[in-house]
Structures are given as C-alpha cells and as structure tokens.
Amino acid sequence: MLKNVLVTGSNGYLGSSFINQYKNKYKFENFSLLTQKLEDINFDSVDIVLHCAALVHQKIEHSYEKYHEINVEYPLKLAKLAKENGVKQFVFISTIAVYGEDEEKLDENTVCNPITPYGKSKLAAEKELLKLNDDNFVVSVIRPPMVYGKNAPGNIDSLIKLVKKLPIIPLGGIENKRSFISIQNLCHMIDEIITQQKSGIFLASDDESLSTTRLIELIAKNLDKKVYLVKILFFETLLKIVKPSFHKRLYGSLEVDNAITKEKLNLKNPYSVEDGIRLMINGE
Numbered sequence: 001m002l003k004n005v006l007v008t009g010s011n012g013y014l015g016s017s018f019i020n021q022y023k024n025k026y027k028f029e030n031f032s033l034l035t036q037k038l039e040d041i042n043f044d045s046v047d048i049v050l051h052c053a054a055l056v057h058q059k060i061e062h063s064y065e066k067y068h069e070i071n072v073e074y075p076l077k078l079a080k081l082a083k084e085n086g087v088k089q090f091v092f093i094s095t096i097a098v099y100g101e102d103e104e105k106l107d108e109n110t111v112c113n114p115i116t117p118y119g120k121s122k123l124a125a126e127k128e129l130l131k132l133n134d135d136n137f138v139v140s141v142i143r144p145p146m147v148y149g150k151n152a153p154g155n156i157d158s159l160i161k162l163v164k165k166l167p168i169i170p171l172g173g174i175e176n177k178r179s180f181i182s183i184q185n186l187c188h189m190i191d192e193i194i195t196q197q198k199s200g201i202f203l204a205s206d207d208e209s210l211s212t213t214r215l216i217e218l219i220a221k222n223l224d225k226k227v228y229l230v231k232i233l234f235f236e237t238l239l240k241i242v243k244p245s246f247h248k249r250l251y252g253s254l255e256v257d258n259a260i261t262k263e264k265l266n267l268k269n270p271y272s273v274e275d276g277i278r279l280m281i282n283g284e
Contacts, residue, residue: 002027003194006046006087008078009033009053013152014093014186018050021187026194033070038078043085048194050091051075056118064117071121076128079139089138089197090129091190096145096203096256098123104253108203108260126201133199140193142186144204145256148276149183150283155249156180156215160281163219163227171216171250172229177209179256182276185269192265202265205256208273212250218274222281 003026009015010030019028029046033053055062055070079090097119098112114120126141133139148156162169181204189204210218213229220227239247261267271279 003047004029004045005048005050005194006031006041006043006082007050007052009051012052013149014147014183015050015052017149017183018052018187018190021184022191025191033074038074038081041078041081043082043087046082046085046087048089048091049078049082049087050093050190050194051078052093054093054118054122062117064120067117067121068124071118072125072128075125079129079132083132083137087137089140089194090132091140091142091193092125092129094122094126094141094143094201095119096143096254098126098143101248105255105257106203107257108201130201138197138199140199141201142190142193142204143201144181144186145179145254146181147183147186148180149280152183152280156219156280159212159216160219160223163216163223163225167226168228168230169216170230170232170235171212173231174212174251176211176251176253177255178212178215178253179205179209180273180276181206182271182273182279184271184276184279188270189265189267192267196265198265200264202261203256203258204261205258206271206273206276207269209253209255210273215277218277219281222278 005026006029007015007019008031010019031041055067075092082090097116098114099106099110100113100115103110112123114123129139130141146154185206186204193202216229236251
C-alpha cells in the first residue's frame, strides 16, 4: 500500500519538488492554506502530514503577529486535527534561522537564539508541536540551511545571474565557509524520516561547506563560462557599509555540522555539493 501524504505548501519550492521526486513512492494530497480551510481536510486516508507552508522572509516585513498566525497557529491547529483523526506522523519544515545570526558553526546542540520574526515563529512552532509527540503520533522537525536547486529562490540564483552576465567578478579570495543543502538531498532526508518514522529534531546539510569564491567557481564551471575572480579590498568595505546583510551572506561563515542527525537516521547524502550544483545548473 502506498502511504498517503498530505502536503501543505505543495505549490512552493520544497513541496512541489518532494511530490515530483517521490510521486511513485507515495500518494499525495495537496492543500493550500490560501484557498482552503483546515476544517475541510478529510484525514480519513492520510498517513503523514508534510508541512512545508510558511511565511518566510519577505521584502515587506510583516508584523510578528502575522508570522505567529501562519507559522505557529496554523501548523499547531493542523497537527492537532491530524492527531485527533489518527494520522501517524507530522513532518514540520523549520529553518536554521532558529539559531539566530551570530553562530558561525552550529550543530544539533547549539542553543537557539532566533532574532528575526521568521526564526522566532518557527522555534515557537517547534516547541508546541513536539509536545504532541507520543507513541501514536510522531512529530519530526527538520531544520535546513539555504536550499538550492533548479529554480530555487534565493542568493544562489543571484550568483548564477551574476556569472552569466559578468566576465570579471570582484569576489575572489573569500575564505568563508557556508553550508547549503541541495533540494535532492533535502527530499531524500524527508523520505528517510517518513520511512523510519523517527521523531525529534533533525539538522539538514550537504556534506561539505563552500566559500563564496568556490561556489562561484563551481557555477562558472558548470555553465562552461570563463570568469575572472578578483579581490578588490575596497569592494568588501563598501559593501559592508552599503549592504551589510548582503555583505554577511557573501563574506560571513555559517557552517552546519549535522553528524548527530546522520547517525540517528543512518543517513548518507546521495549527492555531493559538486553534484548538487551540476544538477541545479543543468536544470534537473
């Protein structure tokens, strides 16, 4: 029997990618918070809820109340309904934003100290959801760093556009370390957590972190494009003044060590960072 998975945020990047990657392994029910009411869900044949829907960082900053409503109240209400109706597992997609922004290296034991409304709301949801975990209702929380892949939103897409446009890029010699996760590796992890019915908090990451310079080199290599990466000292200083958040993403480090999660799940990432970048550029 195929397990039946209800996916919220099924039109979003992660939800649609998971459905696409595992359409032969699971039966999927889609649900949109925008157009449907939680009370209207028929849980009769649902085995697992995969909750990907969220209010993420927006260009316009919403109030914390808005984040709390969508990122805490909705999933909690959904999980309680699922539990009452005999659903076996609730998988909640959280974020490494729950750790805050000061950590350069983090693992499963790092103390959470979120500073954004998004990070704060996700941590609040995790705490409430985990209280529902018991022998009949498995609650699994996944904290991914930035996800990349074909058509992924975010900074890596901006770097791809940059490499396509400019033959000379002033981002050479950056020796930071950042962890990402490819969409394929993240979907594989979700599948393992569902298959093993494991509860608790899981940290997602590719096996290797990259510097911004190395990331651009890999993108250029897979685009078959020759770029010259140069180091311009005043460029970094200028960026720090003009765009501090962008500066932090390009020059700062954020390394994820998820050894505990890998051990708990006996997990091996199917793809290396190089594979992931190649798949993204080739549109797979």
